[in-house]
Structures are given as structure tokens and as C-alpha cells.
Amino acid sequence: MHSFDSNDFSYDNYRRLLTFLDNEYEIFSFKDAYRLGAKILDVPRFVILRHDVEFSVKGALALARIEHELGIKSTFFFLQTSDYNCFDRHEAERIREIISLGHDVGLHYDASLFEDMKVDPVVAAKLQIKLFECFFNVKVHAMSSHMPMRSGKAFSIDGVIDTYDPLYLRDIKYISDSNQVWRENISTKGLLEHQQIHLLLHENTWSDDGLSIFEISLAEAFEKFQKHHTNALKYNSMVKVGLKNRAVKDNEFKKRYFSSN
Template identity: 30%
Template structure:
């Protein structure tokens, strides 16, 4: 079976349930964490229709998860936001305000407040998660070095609020579960020790994730799956594969360039 299809995602969900994990949204984990659970998180980056298909699949299986909506034209669709919320899923804010403000934190905070208020017209929003732009020299989470998201009535931000010394973090960034050198912004600030320190690069495919879940080795897991990558139709699946492979080459180049630039800067200082 092809990987990164909705059918394969269904198989992953069935495994989570059969292994006696409790699937839950980010909000629920922060409010009442379960001893054995899988936190399901989705970033609504594009292809809203595929996000709705995944949301309906989870709903039919009695599963609730988190959908983080960007505030951009092709994603911020009130009807889609309401539909996701009506199924019991958590709707969160996928912010990219530092990008929109070109690194100006005060302006970014103003945009954050405006867009959060706009999203709250269509759903209750209690958590937010940054969107990563590999081309930007800053990260959207840099905003919280000077401000506190809790002042906006939010209880958490996954990159800050989850305890990754206890929670294993798995992400399909780059259309692979492997920790290849293609993650520019979707990285943990601290992942030494604990579950993430133990995990090597053995997890590459969804079948690997399924085997890991079946092993029940980790009590708490956070899975980030971008629904735009999961498609059953051959045409859509192939287009996504080709597009992501091109992106991965570019991201690998960015990481290598910044690494070399950093080493040169250190040598000049030394």
C-alpha cells in the first residue's frame, strides 16, 4: 500500500486504538493528560478539502484531534472552520505573524491579536502553534521571547507547552517521519534525554510509526500529520510527492548554507 494516503492514516488510527492509547487534542492533554495517550495535531497549511476529509475520518472513528488554521486566503474559510469544530475537534491558531511583520515583534503582536480575534468568531480557540517559513531568518515563536501568549487567553503552544522529556514527538514534515536534514523550523528547542533523545532515525515510513505504536514502548506520543500530504487519489498523491521532493532539496540547501555561515562567523570571532 502507498504511504501518505488517507487509507494508510486510517490504519495508523486503528493501531492507536487497538494498542489502548487514548487519542486526544492538544487542549485536552494540557488540561487533563492521560497516562497512555497520543496527541493528534494537524497544521492546516493548504488543501482545506484534504483537512476536512481527515477530520471526517477521525470523527467517524470517534477520535478528536487539533486542527491549526493559518490566517491566509485559501485556508481561512469560515465554513471549513465551523465544520471542523462541529465534529468536536479542537480548532487552533496556526500563526505566522513574525513573517507578516518582517520580524517586527510589536507589529507581529498586533497582527496576532487581530487574527486570533477573527478566528474566534467561528470557533473556541485556546491553543496556538507557530507556522514555519524556511526562508525567513526568524522563527514565528520568537515572538514569545518578549510577550506571553497566555495574555491572549491561550493555555498553550505545542512547541513550548508539551513536556518533550516525556512526550515522543513524531512529524511528517518533509513527507517523511525520518529526522532527515530537511527540518528548518519544525524542530524542538530542547529534546535531549527522554523519549526524543532515545529515538534514532529508524522511523521513516508510516508503517514504522505503526510498529512503534504497536510496541507500546512510549506512554505519550505527539503525532503531527499535515493533511495536505495525505491523499488517496493517484494524481493528487503523485503531485504532492513531486512537489515535496523539490521542497526538500531546497530546505536541505538552506540548512547547509546556514550551517556553513555559522561556522564561518564563529571562526572570525575566534
């Protein structure tokens, strides 16, 4: 039996956790859960493995690569209203790599934001799903609410699993690592008390050196600052070059868009 330390949030310990789970349970993604439906309860021992990506697509990719090394597939739920941008070139390339590794992707939506903006949550979520499916050429099988305790209004979309449906929250044991605070006994012995588990692991919980959640947040903020600073310098340089060639570029633009055939 592979033992792991519930207080260690390093990638090495993440590997130990997954190896233990893989030896003791059948591991499903929510794509598998979609295929099985309620019949999933007929499987005697399983873990549905899910990731709500809160801050870092880079961190999500790190988990995806580790799981791929171990032959494990899971579902990564991405926010379209976070401080990362799924459709930024670099972030999109990372998401596409996650998909290429065989993982499933889903929508992580912010219901409280929908309420604050006074938009229809069903319409908004459907549009976000459609955009994600179109941009990444995938089928979204499930959606996950961001911090569901902040919003009292639940909603559903036909043909899309809600990860907080009673089937996955009541009939199956739900365990999460939110903010590096396990709400259950996550020891090997504690896990084995449950036959069917819905396991939520966040990308901002784990790191190479097992940093605290505060240290991970600071490192992520600094990396994003560096990225924006570099982009600002590139943009300023591009503007200077563009101004020098403005007349030429204006003429080229007019020829492309206004010249008659």
C-alpha cells in the same frame, strides 16, 4: 494489531494508522491538553493529535471526516496568512463542518511574517485569535508556529497553549509527517516504544490515492486555479449586468443611504 505502511499516505492507510493508535493509546486534542495542563503527564499512554493546515481546508476536512468516523477528535490549526482564506464562504463552511464534527481549532501563525512586517507578534496573534473566535464562535485553546525554524523569536500568550512548549516538545515524544518524511520510526513497533506522543499530521501529506507531496501540491494548485477562473467569469458577468442597470442601482443606493427619515 492493525499494521500500516509508513510509506503509504493514502486515506485507507490513514485509517489504519488511527485505528492502531486508538487501540493502543488514549487520543487527545489540544483542547483536552488545555484542560489537563501538566497533569497530562499522569496519563500513562496517550497521543495528542494535531494538524497544521498548510494549503488545503478541503484536505483538512477529509481528515476530520475520517477521524469522526472512527470516533477520534483532534485539533486543526489554521493560517490566516496562507493562500487559502478561512473567511471565504466555501472555506468557512468547511471549517464550520470540522467544528461541527467535534474537532478543536487553533491558530497557525507565521512568526517570520510578523517579523518581516515589523508588527508586534503578540498583538498580531491575539487579534488573529479574536477574529477566529468571533467568526466561528469558538474558543481557541492553542496556537502553533508555522515553520518555527525560520524564526528565532519565540513568544507566548496567556491562556493559550504553545504547541512547541517544552512540555509538548521535550517531555512528550514529538513526531511529524512533514513533506511525507517521517523523522522517527513510525512502524507499529517503533511507535510502541513511546508511551506519550505528540503527533503532527499535515493535510497536504495524505490523499485518497496516496499521491506524492508534489502531486498533491499540483492538484491543489490546479483546483484553486479553476476556482479563481470560475469566480472571474462570474464577476465579469455580474459587471455586465450591473452596468446595464447602473442608473436604477444608483438610485436605490441613494435612497437607502442618503434619504432622510
